[in-house]
Amino acid sequence: MAVTILIPTALRAFTGRQSQAQADGKTVGEVLKAFADANPDVRQHLYDENGELRSFVNVYIGDVNIRNAGGLGGPIEDGDTLTLVPAIAGGVVCEPEQKP
Amino acid sequence: MSGTGDKILASMTNEEISRYSRHLLLPEVGMEGQKRLKAAKVLIIGAGGLGSPLGLYLAAAGVGALGIVDFDVVEESNLQRQIIHGVKDLNRPKAFSARDRIRDLNPRVEVAVHNVGLTSENALDILHKYDVVVDGTDNYQTRYLVNDACVFLQIPNVYGSIFQFEGQATVFGAENGPCYRCLYPSPPPPGLVPSCAEGGVLGVLPGIIGCIQACEVLKLIIGNAPSLAGRLLLFDAWRMKFREFKIEKDPDCPVCGDNPSIEELVDYEEFCGLKAEEEPVDNISARELKARLDRGEAVQIVDVREAHEREIFVFPGAMPVPFSRITQSENTLNPSVDAVFICKVGKRSAHAIRALREVGYEGRMLNLEDGVNAWARDVDPSLPIY
Numbered sequence: 001m002a003v004t005i006l007i008p009t010a011l012r013a014f015t016g017r018q019s020q021a022q023a024d025g026k027t028v029g030e031v032l033k034a035f036a037d038a039n040p041d042v043r044q045h046l047y048d049e050n051g052e053l054r055s056f057v058n059v060y061i062g063d064v065n066i067r068n069a070g071g072l073g074g075p076i077e078d079g080d081t082l083t084l085v086p087a088i089a090g091g092v093v094c095e096p097e098q099k100p
Numbered sequence: 101m102s103g104t105g106d107k108i109l110a111s112m113t114n115e116e117i118s119r120y121s122r123h124l125l126l127p128e129v130g131m132e133g134q135k136r137l138k139a140a141k142v143l144i145i146g147a148g149g150l151g152s153p154l155g156l157y158l159a160a161a162g163v164g165a166l167g168i169v170d171f172d173v174v175e176e177s178n179l180q181r182q183i184i185h186g187v188k189d190l191n192r193p194k195a196f197s198a199r200d201r202i203r204d205l206n207p208r209v210e211v212a213v214h215n216v217g218l219t220s221e222n223a224l225d226i227l228h229k230y231d232v233v234v235d236g237t238d239n240y241q242t243r244y245l246v247n248d249a250c251v252f253l254q255i256p257n258v259y260g261s262i263f264q265f266e267g268q269a270t271v272f273g274a275e276n277g278p279c280y281r282c283l284y285p286s287p288p289p290p291g292l293v294p295s296c297a298e299g300g301v302l303g304v305l306p307g308i309i310g311c312i313q314a315c316e317v318l319k320l321i322i323g324n325a326p327s328l329a330g331r332l333l334l335f336d337a338w339r340m341k342f343r344e345f346k347i348e349k350d351p352d353c354p355v356c357g358d359n360p361s362i363e364e365l366v367d368y369e370e371f372c373g374l375k376a377e378e379e380p381v382d383n384i385s386a387r388e389l390k391a392r393l394d395r396g397e398a399v400q401i402v403d404v405r406e407a408h409e410r411e412i413f414v415f416p417g418a419m420p421v422p423f424s425r426i427t428q429s430e431n432t433l434n435p436s437v438d439a440v441f442i443c444k445v446g447k448r449s450a451h452a453i454r455a456l457r458e459v460g461y462e463g464r465m466l467n468l469e470d471g472v473n474a475w476a477r478d479v480d481p482s483l484p485i486y
């Protein structure tokens with residue numbers, strides 16, 4: 001058993017199109033690190049230059065945001081599901097306009 | 101909050117009663133609810149994929165006044181999902197095209213057209229006249245602007261957002277509810293997440309998310325209904341799955357927290373990093389590239405589009421290296437020969453050049469300006485623009 005990570009569409013280009021992955025760890029941070037180590041292209045989307053979790057990616061255990069439950073140091077158990085939910089902006093034309 | 105709670109409600113004509121009878125038969129709506137809808141003013145920001153079903157359903161439901169903010173014009177590639185516009189509307193401003201379709205559907209609805217881009221200067225002025233705001237925009241700077249303005253004006257902000265097969269919906273700015281900044285304190289730096297035009301979107305997806313937004317708008321107006329405030333609804337159209345996550349109000353939120361540090365609208369382009377100088381790349385136009393190839397010059401063309409995009413058309417002589425794996429391609433390039441990077445519109449290719457520079461590639465790199473779409477437009481009109 002391991003922790004299941006559900007990968008959103010916006011990040012699948014960086015995980016070989018996988019929609020979920022498994023990783024091991026005792027804390028949320030360890031699981032995410034193992035996931036990023038296995039998918040190096042995804043790392044810059046999860047962590048900023050200082051190794052902090054990016055503020056436009058929310059991580060949920062079940063339906064609870066880890067920010068409200070112990071953060072990266074919070075415990076996690078085999079069989080839990082982590083869901084990554086990044087901000088998405090689309091709606092209209094979706095091409096960022098080039099403003100002068 | 102019910103958007104029209106304190107208004108004096110006008111009576112309804114017999115024609116109106118006939119038209120809205122299927123609402124009146126619902127005890128949760130009834131005459132009172134329908135009168136509230138008639139008295140309500142809703143602002144739809146963006147008359148695109150989300151704004152299309154929003155405009156149609158809110159008008160059909162009998163919302164008394166709708167405002168539409170959009171400064172774009174209707175383009176052919178919009179019609180795959182923006183069902184409020186038709187072929188006859190191509191090149192017309194979206195806000196006017198949407199107004200005409202709404203009038204056709206329900207002439208009783210008063211429509212105000214705001215054919216402008218929403219800015220920090222005009223937002224409060226436009227938004228304050230409305231009871232509910234619906235966010236159907238396509239970019240982070242407008243989303244943060246709408247969020248902050250709605251918090252300041254205490255107007256509920258019905259949020260929807262889409263990407264490829266995935267959508268999000270919730271209600272921000274409800275009484276004691278969280279705001280967009282509580283959920284996402286800051287946006288991704290530009291270029292990190294591919295834009296929709298490069299990423300694509302399933303046409304029906306904004307239809308579904310826009311309808312969820314429309315439903316939340318109607319309930320906010322009718323009142324006494326449980327809303328999505330405090331819950332993020334996530335929809336995966338490919339797997340046909342809905343999931344739900346809690347959104348807590350953040351006591352440290354800079355706009356809606358206990359000690360807000362932002363009390364007026366800011367510069368949202370700057371906030372979203374759009375004013376940061378991106379490291380420049382050298383451009384080459386489609387015509388120049390054609391001329392160099394015609395002269396037989398050695399050029400290595402690197403196509404950073406994904407495999408399924410290359411199926412739309414194959415760029416002759418190009419080496420395929422998908423953007424998501426660009427930094428692994430360093431050793432396959434010859435640094436003594438100019439490399440021209442191509443993608444759909446020239447954005448991913450520019451980021452590819454920056455990424456390769458960062459990993460130490462030293463050859464000369466050029467970016468095909470405006471991408472393969474420019475090649476189709478200026479060099480080989482037999483190719484499609486997509």
Ligand SMILES: [Zn+2]
Binds near residue numbers: 350355
């Ligand atoms: Zn907030």
